[in-house]
Amino acid sequence: MKAGSHLEKILRAGHFAFTGEIGPPRGTNVEDVRKKARFLKGNVDMANITDNQTAVVRMSSWATSLIVMQEGVEPNYQMVCRDRNRLAMQADILGAYALGIRNILALSGDHQQFGDHPFAKGVYDIDSIQLVNMIKTMRDEGKFQSGGDISGPPKMFIGAAANPFADPLEWRVHRLAKKIEAGADFIQTQCIFNMARFREWIKQADDMGLTEKVYILAGITPMKSIGMARYMQKKVPGMDVPEEIIKRLKGVDKKQVADEGIKIACEQIQELKETKGVAGVHLMAIEWEHKVPEIAERAGMLPRPVVEDDEPSAQDDKKE
């Protein structure tokens, strides 16, 4: 075990992982976070806690992670390169670990010009691959990025993102290889709508032996409406929404669109479960957390497997 997180145990035991996501509030509404977490509890193996997603200010990812932990959901602490330099990143990683966080997802972050503070200084001191490598060095060598010793290294299970849909396709798998080489233990992909392209990408990864080296969690987002599907198709960079998805949503009664969206997601999950090289599914039900229990049920993801020796707190690490 590298970190001993619940997610790591699930994956190492060979279970098909099912993870969720919680977006922190635009304020201090703790109850809002707790409510979202309760929908996810028992229905997912862990939940990503986003870090100022879409470059819009929200409650910090580590703080939200702690609240979610209090509700019995294991967090995956997201950290973007946009807002912090290497000093702040390492400090937050130490703090997060000290308070019991065991999973981290290293991301570049959406550019600040698209968010609510477009004139903020984008930090990008290091990039996402260097962040992955920095966390690995902290964990495995007990060294800061500068080379100094860490007393009590943070044992994080390290995640990174992959987008099989950005151009050029042939480069995507090499970028994945770089993230694995840098130290990623698991990968979460961009939302998949174009299954054909995903199949091609995962096959390339499999052929290169990459799926043996890393756990790949396929990203799934259920469409809530035709408007959402169109928005994602036209406005969200790096998103590939085929016209046939929109056709399918348009083909049902207005009141059934959301249900059809869930149906599509469940069909995708079923296929992904059978796809070689896919270790699990990461469900991004954006502002739709209350639907997670239903989606988990309909996708055949319940009950979630129980793994032995889950550590209740950080203190137990000393026993290792």
Add this chain to the structure above:
Amino acid sequence: MVKVKRKPLEEIAESVKGYTKILNVGCGGCVSVCLAGGQREVKTTNAELTLLFEEKGINSRVDGYTVERQCNAACLEELDDLVVRYDCLLSMACGAGVQMLAERYPSKPVFPAQNTVAIGVDREIGVYEEKCRACGRCVLAYTGGIWIPCAWNDIYIRLKQQNRLDDIKKIHLAMEWQNSTPRTIVQPQYEHLYAKEEK
């Protein structure tokens, strides 16, 4: 080269408010090349300022003088006798020129007339594109001569064309930023001249 863009006239006028004798100093270097701070632009700016002063009933006068380069002390020598006759200086140079003036004439208030924007290239007459952030550790060797932000697709295509994809398959170590503190550049062939000063 350095690319600048002149500040709005109102902002310039506001900064020199209260001074009656103003000398606007142009620069024949980069800012002249990017058509923002050379002799011609000094004239235009002064004409606009004079008009504004008249409109507002402000009793100020602005004269102009353009040196070959504001970022070199030797080029400023010719200003020494002139500057004493003015209450303040306006600089049409980049940020480096402004500071050079302020350093040479410490008793004179110096105000920038430009926003220094970038190191860039010329696209059309009067159109410039930022190309370099002077990070001090050039990475263009492995990016196919393309500046990184949002350009990975272009970088990939160019390197593939040149059969150099290995350059980006490697993991590059974290950048050692050199632009977090003011830097002094000494060319190797001149280092021996300044060895003592450095101590």
